[in-house]
Amino acid sequence: MMANTVISLRGATKQFGGLVAVDNVSFDVREHEVLGLIGPNGSGKSTTLNLISGALPATDGEISLRGGTITGLPARAIARKGVSRTFQLVRLLPSMNVLENVMAGGVFGHRRRWGQSAERHAMQVLEMIGMADKAKSHVGQLTYIDTKRVELARALSGEPEVLLLDEWLAGLNPTELTEGIDLIHRLRDEGRTIILVEHVMDAIRSLCDNCVVMSSGKKIAEGSTDDVLSDPEVIRAYLGDDDA
Amino acid sequence: MKRADWQNLGWGAALLVVAALLPLTGDGYLISLGVSIAMYTVLATSWALFSGPTHYISLATAAFFGIGTYVMGSGIEYINYWLLLPIAGLIGGVIAALVGLATLRLSGVYFVIFTLGLAEMTRQAVTWYQNQTGHKGTYVLTELTDPHIYWQLLALAALVFLLGWAIGRSKLGFALRIIGDDEDVARHVGINTALSKVALFVVSGATAAIVGAMIAPRYIYIEPATAFTPMLSFQVVIMALLGGTGRLWGPLVGVIPFTLLWEAISSSFLNQTTLLLGLSFLAIVYLLPGGFVGLYDRLRGRAKKRSAMA
Ligand SMILES: Nc1ncnc2c1ncn2[C@@H]1O[C@H](COP(=O)(O)OP(=O)(O)OP(=O)(O)O)[C@@H](O)[C@H]1O
Ligand SMILES: [Mg+2]
Numbered sequence: 001m002m003a004n005t006v007i008s009l010r011g012a013t014k015q016f017g018g019l020v021a022v023d024n025v026s027f028d029v030r031e032h033e034v035l036g037l038i039g040p041n042g043s044g045k046s047t048t049l050n051l052i053s054g055a056l057p058a059t060d061g062e063i064s065l066r067g068g069t070i071t072g073l074p075a076r077a078i079a080r081k082g083v084s085r086t087f088q089l090v091r092l093l094p095s096m097n098v099l100e101n102v103m104a105g106g107v108f109g110h111r112r113r114w115g116q117s118a119e120r121h122a123m124q125v126l127e128m129i130g131m132a133d134k135a136k137s138h139v140g141q142l143t144y145i146d147t148k149r150v151e152l153a154r155a156l157s158g159e160p161e162v163l164l165l166d167e168w169l170a171g172l173n174p175t176e177l178t179e180g181i182d183l184i185h186r187l188r189d190e191g192r193t194i195i196l197v198e199h200v201m202d203a204i205r206s207l208c209d210n211c212v213v214m215s216s217g218k219k220i221a222e223g224s225t226d227d228v229l230s231d232p233e234v235i236r237a238y239l240g241d242d243d244a
Numbered sequence: 245m246k247r248a249d250w251q252n253l254g255w256g257a258a259l260l261v262v263a264a265l266l267p268l269t270g271d272g273y274l275i276s277l278g279v280s281i282a283m284y285t286v287l288a289t290s291w292a293l294f295s296g297p298t299h300y301i302s303l304a305t306a307a308f309f310g311i312g313t314y315v316m317g318s319g320i321e322y323i324n325y326w327l328l329l330p331i332a333g334l335i336g337g338v339i340a341a342l343v344g345l346a347t348l349r350l351s352g353v354y355f356v357i358f359t360l361g362l363a364e365m366t367r368q369a370v371t372w373y374q375n376q377t378g379h380k381g382t383y384v385l386t387e388l389t390d391p392h393i394y395w396q397l398l399a400l401a402a403l404v405f406l407l408g409w410a411i412g413r414s415k416l417g418f419a420l421r422i423i424g425d426d427e428d429v430a431r432h433v434g435i436n437t438a439l440s441k442v443a444l445f446v447v448s449g450a451t452a453a454i455v456g457a458m459i460a461p462r463y464i465y466i467e468p469a470t471a472f473t474p475m476l477s478f479q480v481v482i483m484a485l486l487g488g489t490g491r492l493w494g495p496l497v498g499v500i501p502f503t504l505l506w507e508a509i510s511s512s513f514l515n516q517t518t519l520l521l522g523l524s525f526l527a528i529v530y531l532l533p534g535g536f537v538g539l540y541d542r543l544r545g546r547a548k549k550r551s552a553m554a
Contacts, residue, residue: 053432079434093425104422107415108434114415158433 004031006162006193007052007083011061014047021047023217024061029162032191034184036198036208036225040238043214045197046088049164052195053085054078065161082110082161086151086168088197092139099135102126102153109158125153129183145176149183162193169200181206205229213237252409260402267391275390279462281503282397283455286404287476288484288495290451293408294444295481296489297420300352303477304343304359307366308336308449310472312456314370317382317466325386329457336453337446344442344449360474367472374468381467388461396458404451408492411447416440478521479506486528488537497536 007029014022022044029035037045050056052063054075063071070078084105093101102122106113113121126132129149134142139150148168155163169180181203187194188207198204204211204225211228213221215237221228228234266278287305295302312332319328347358374380411417419440423430430437460466479502487498502524510517532539 055428055432075428075431076434076436079432085432091426091429093422093429095421095425104418104429105433107418110434112434154433 005029006031006033006066007195008064008067009048009052009061010063012048012051012058012063013060014044014051014056015059020217022051022058022214025212025214025217025219026061027212027219027222029193029195031193033210034188034192034194034196034208036196036204036211037214038198038204038211039214039220042216043237044217045214046166047217048214049085049166049195049197052078053083053164076108079109079158082158083164084109084155084158084160084162085164086148086155086166088166088170090147090151092147092150092154094139096139097135098131098137098139098142098150099123099126101139101150102157104157105154106157106159110161111159122153122157125157128156128186129153145172145180148172148180152183156187162195163187164195164197166197167199168196169198169203177203201229256402256405260398263398264395267394272390275394277503277507279390279394279397279459280507281499282394282401283459284480284483284499284503285496286397286401286455287452287480288487288499289401289408289492290404290448291480292484292487292489292495293404293411294441294448295484296494297417297424298441298444299424300348300441301356301481302359302445302448303356303474303481304340304362304449305452305477305480306472306474307359307363307477308340308452309456309459309476310363310366310370310468311336311339312453312458313460313463313466313471314382314456315453316457316460317384317471320384320386320460325388329454332457333450333454336456337450340446340449341442344445345438348438348441348445360477363472363474363477367468370472371468381465383465384460384463386461390462393458393462397455400451400454400458405492407447411444412492416443420444475518475521478525482521482525482528484535486524486532486535488535488539490534490537490541494535494537 005028010026012022012025013020025048027035037048039045047056051058054070054073054077058071061071062069065078065081065083070081093104096104099119099122102125103118106121107118123132123135126135129152131146131149131153134146139147142150152165152168165184168184169177172180177200184194184196184203184207196204196208208225210223211225212219213228213234220237221231221234267275269275287309291302291305294300315332315335316328319331323331343359343362347355350358419430419435422433422435423437423440427437456471463470483498483502484495485498486502487496488494509520513520528535534541
């Protein structure tokens, strides 16, 4: 493990009854790195994120954040240590407006603020993602990409050490997709550490420094994005999935 | 504090003063009705502090109320009345904390069943204990009359409203709203969901115990069947839902019409009260989701839309 490693998985395993959804997976994420976690449907990408964020306890293996183990900690403790995430199916707080949704991420998390200062900071995050004008809107009135933006803003407002994005670009139309990729590019340029679970190849190519490829719960490849995407085994895993 | 806060505080204080004048009428029936309304206001408001944001339906009101009644009943011979009120609150709060820690990890359905069972279990335990010691009930003899009890309950109501208002503006209040919206999200933004829920459950448990202690002198002779009547738990739920748990004043708006109606109905149909309770529950859930508060918000939303279009 290198000195600037932020997240490190060693033999992470998750079993659901007889199904091994994540099978002995190890990889490191370094500071300022955008790591793509890719693989066909059902290969265990979301489950891996769930293990890191503490949504699910690992069956085996060790996960650490900046060298300290977080295996077995509850999600709230892991969030406080600086892991933030979005969900594959967007989860906003339906009774609250946009600003409150964003504040929710910055009051109890990694960097905590309250009152005026929490509100100011949430506004800054909303400005950064281009939604300041909708701060008082109810989340039920938002377009799809805006719901995704709000969820991202909530994850950012706790100033996390590492950001886990689970198919944040999925379901966007072509124009929205360009906007979405631009937004994540900005996060990348800010030097954030991100694990990006994604199916959109263009996004992976332009955003990820390195990729880890999963198939049926196992890590089948790892390395720089270009190398990994031209690896015959990776292509086979994807095509096999598509043709079947 | 914002201007609206001062305004609300002013309204609250004015309402309290007017309500406090009721015993001056000297009308025993009115005063006794006032005691009921004040009692249900405290119970339903503190119930909603917990159940409103979390959506957990607690049927433990009767358990905490009964515990408070018995704290007063068994302590009044030895300890000063005014000391017994906080003691009842403390005991109620501790029991609520234990029950909460054990059950609030459970999903909603199990929690409902457990809280209902708690009231029944406590009642059985007290009955068993009394049988062991050869008593059937306990006398609570004090100089306190209905007006005194009424004023005490009003003061407690004011306290509960202030507390609810303070919680609503606190981080704890914000955490509970997030939990109510999506508990998984709450955990992932760093909220200790179990502790937040327990904290509010303790508030409602302690409050119900204090109410029980305040009401005890009115019964004069207390037995498990009167102190732990499960009907109380259901009434509180229905009143809170009728008013609506979305706002602090919601339960109050449910308590007043319900108590008056109940008074009228139960005096003429004594044997059908349980049936009527069930029917009114169904009526509220089907016809008035969100209670009066929900109705008010919907009407206001519609008015806003209309004025926006004009
Ligand atoms: N809570 C759960 N209980 C049981 N099985 C689960 C659970 N969560 C995931 N699985 C199973 O684990 C496997 C991996 O699922 P996972 O959601 O991690 O895949 P994924 O790579 O994120 O797929 P996708 O690209 O479709 O989102 C699947 O077979 C899935 O059915
Ligand atoms: Mg997934």
